Amino acid sequence: MRRVLAEALPWVTALPEPDVDQLLSELVTVTQGASSLDNLTPVAVLLIQWRHTAEVHSDPALLEILHREPEGDFGRV
Template sequence: MAAPEVTFSELVNRPVDTVKKLHGARALQVRRRDGEDLVLSTASRAAEEAEVTSATTKLFVAMMQKDDRVRTLATEVLPTVFPWVRFLPKPDVQAFVVELMDVLEAAESLGNPAPVAHVIAMWKNTAGVYADPEVLAVLKKRGDDLGEVAAPDSTTA
């Protein structure tokens, strides 16, 4: 279910009434005209979500490390979770699973999901290259290596 929406102006001008809208809702989406939208939630809700995410990640990583069958199953169901992996060669799908597990574990230990989102985005971009025959052909084309690229001159920026 989508979070109820409020405007940033509503939050600023009527903060008590706006926060009351959290009652019975998981969060409020705060729409902004001049920047990225915000999500307003209670601290207890955020702590619960972090705990669930942490426990799920730890459980999944432990299962992957414990049993080859779990790794095989994860590789088989990956297209259900990330349909774009169908464009990746099979060895790359397996590499994605391994990297995803490694980064999930490391990111969980930091309490920071950003590295996981980055890994997923990079593999999705790679799948996008494989999905486009023209782009793939250009990138596979052998050519002369033009050598090291010089750093930009900071005085011209």
């Protein structure tokens, strides 16, 4: 399944292994639900979200920014 996924969506190679597992799990679940609704839009949205995640993992500077602890006080809650 991973090999087929990487062939269909080459950007998957930028994801860490645990994320690929999560993507596969979510893809199965969302595809089943979308199929029962005769609406594949949720599958498209899921793939777009995961592609953005792969883009972050492929950019070390962006990944570092997102993993950095926030600085300062964000004010009252």
